[in-house]
Amino acid sequence: MKRILAHLAAGIVLATPWLLHAAPKTKPVAARTAPVVPQEIVLRHALSGPALDAFATLVVRFNDAEAKLKTGAGRIVLEDAQGAADHARLPQLALFDQDDAPAMFGTRPRFRPLHQVMAVGRQAFDTKAFYPQVFDTVDDLAGRMQALPLALSLPVLFYNKAAFRQAGLDPEVAPKTWWEVQEVAGKLREAGWKCPLTSSRFSWVHVENVAAQHGEPLVVKDGKQERLAINNMVNVKHMALLTSWQKSRYFSYSGPGREGDERFASGECAMLTGESSLYARLTRQQPGFPLGVAALPYYDDVYGARPKQVLPDGAALWVLAADKKPEQEVIARFIAFLMRPDVQRDWVRATGFLPMTPAAVQALRESGVDPAILAEAEARLSMPKRDAARTKNGFGRSRIRAILDEEVEFVWGNQKPPKAALDSAVARAAPLLAAPPTAKN
Structure with missing residues (x-):
């Protein structure tokens, strides 16, 4: 091998003067361009x-x-x-x-x-x-x-059809109002279900969308300043109802995020309020799951309720x-x-x-x-935007839902009643809504 390398080296040395001498007689060779790095x-x-x-x-x-x-x-x-x-x-x-x-x-x-x-x-x-x-x-x-x-996604109600059959309910008929959900949850509880209902993304579903369905603004103008308006009568009423369900073991809080998805998918909970996109995930990953899906329930005793007016x-x-x-x-x-x-x-x-x-x-x-x-x-999706339906992107504004999640946790921990928790969220959000919007999440 050393001999071969020596011969190659010698050949290169001997050839170099010839290349230098012959170069003027040939056309210049274009330099190779370096490959484009994306x-x-x-x-x-x-x-x-x-x-x-x-x-x-x-x-x-x-x-x-x-x-x-x-x-x-x-x-x-x-x-x-x-x-x-x-x-x-x-x-x-x-x-x-x-x-x-x-x-x-x-x-x-x-x-x-x-x-x-x-x-x-x-x-x-x-x-x-x-x-x-x-x-x-x-x-x-x-x-x-x-x-x-x-x-x-849109907020929807998922339910386990097998659980409905077990409780003597029609698996093709989903509850349309929160009062019907209460009745269904009671029958599921009697049938032995320890978790009749849970939720994912609680604040989005049970505060923002419940307000939207019943014509309540999320944000209102107070002079020149905006303020959060989630401590309205409908939201307080809904949170109080869920609190009573928790005590009756009709509702089980899973957390502020998507924790409820797994509890429903595993068969632990019979009903779930959450994101519509879960339907595609469940039907592909668990093709035999007895899945039912329906519109998010509403209060039929609230004047002017628009049950389809939910927020993606x-x-x-x-x-x-x-x-x-x-x-x-x-x-x-x-x-x-x-x-x-x-x-x-x-x-x-x-x-x-x-x-x-x-x-x-x-x-x-x-x-x-x-x-x-x-x-x-x-x-x-074609419905006109409602200006007061959500907080807009800007300085600190995405922290508002985090504040709401924190206050809701106090409710489930029996540290605050629903009205006090929502009032506290409104007070804590005030400085964020008063701050000038900037490009910050």
């Missing part, structure tokens, strides 16, 4: 199961298209929030629900408004293309879009640590890709999340999705 964009998420599979497939499709670009190509790299080496190190993109921000980042991170990123990236971005109720989840006080509402909510795609123009250009193209009707169609069918635009619904209709389901979704 602009890497890290996207942190907390997806799992079918939703993760579907999102990963979309990312591969986008990356394949980017690889064909001659200049400025980008590449999306998925990062599981649980496996992130340093949660405090912010990625350029993140798909998350604001309620989950502390767990994913250790704080509530600053974000770059999406409308600014799309302008920098020179991508067409017509916010009027979104359904009003979808747009309402991510706009600020000035009506500007802050993030892409990619993973929204969920995870959105937020731009975080993307300060460089090339990064924002790649992100803008990725957002434009995700908004394509065919991409939305595939995403919604795989996950059960809400379609963002009428174009997506049309694509779903053409793909064979039940027209009745699409008509129901379209009717709800």
